Amino acid sequence: AQSVTQPDIHITVSEGASLELRCNYSYGATPYLFWYVQSPGQGLQLLLKYFSGDTLVQGIKGFEAEFKRSQSSFNLRKPSVHWSDAAEYFCAVGANTGNQFYFGTGTSLTVIP
């Protein structure tokens, strides 16, 4: 069965520090992988996605993620966090039909000055 696990419910980092949010997935075929961000009171916005090719993908707002097939992981990273990055982050896996997406439970990020 398809599933996405985000082991960290909540993370706190200092502004300027590096960030890594973990995501593990279970999917029978080659996955399409996504990271979405949700600011308070807003819908979800796509940060980046992986379909194929280079396993290190760059996204918006300075985020990147690396697909590691051997570890079934797609961790999100940012070298230097800004206060505006405080939000909820969701990892998702999708089928190539465009109508099946499975979301993790989210990681809430707090950024302290």
Next chain:
Amino acid sequence: DVKVTQSSRYLVKRTGEKVFLECVQDMDHENMFWYRQDPGLGLRLIYFSYDVKMKEKGDIPEGYSVSREKKERFSLILESASTNQTSMYLCASSVTTATNEKLFFGSGTQLSVL
């Protein structure tokens, strides 16, 4: 930019009421979705539709129904609202192409059932 619009940002209803949540997208997307979002549970798929008048159950369809009479509009219906349906409801749409697989989300409707 793609726009997914949910008609209400906040909604308060009473137990037993029939509730309609409306969602409209302006990019001619084939696929539309309704999710509910609860703390600690992430997003759970209620229903999705891949074409007009077509619908498929998601993971938690009980207590809900949907309607898609026009391609741009996807409605979620709570036939008889209950307190356990208090939640944030998110509508999304997507287009099915080889290179553009992603969801576009509305801002959400926070529903409180009293």
